[in-house]
Amino acid sequence: MxxxxxxxxxxxxxxxxxxxxxxxxxxxxxxxxxxxxxxxxxxxxxxxxxxxxxxxxxxxxxxxxxxxxxxxxxxxxxxxxxxxxxxxxxxxxxxIPSLPPMGPINVYMKHWSPDGRAYVAIKPIPGKGVLTYLSVTPQPDGSRN
Structure with missing residues (x-):
């Protein structure tokens, strides 16, 4: 990829x-x-x-x-x-038996837009809601026309 x-x-x-x-x-x-x-x-x-x-x-x-x-x-x-x-x-x-048991780590949602210009990531914050990150660029390759 x-x-x-x-x-x-x-x-x-x-x-x-x-x-x-x-x-x-x-x-x-x-x-x-x-x-x-x-x-x-x-x-x-x-x-x-x-x-x-x-x-x-x-x-x-x-x-x-x-x-x-x-x-x-x-x-x-x-x-x-x-x-x-x-x-x-x-x-x-x-x-190390004194450590608490490890469960699965929450996987957050992440997605690129089809044109590659936007990226969004969302991760749950237990008991508080979600943390959201959004990135947008004018061109998918970072160049400016």
Missing amino acids: SLKDNEEFKFALRDIVNNSFKLEDQFDRVRCTEWVHKLSMLPDDSLENLKIRNDYIQYLRIMVRAGILHGIFSESPPAVLSPFPEAIGKHMTAQ
């Missing part, structure tokens, strides 16, 4: 491949391959999928450079990937 997001993903993949020799544990190499395959198979047809894919791949890239996989990457990828902050939150609450 977004060329920048796809390029960021490809760059991270190349970096993981170039640094995969740092993973000394054979099981880490297998899990890294599983995660790369899972992330590569995510469709790039929505902004949510692009964000999920790029968030996970960037964190995986950091771990591969460090030479060890841990946290959410210590297991094979789940069938359905939840948003990255939600997955990290659930993992942290499982490791």
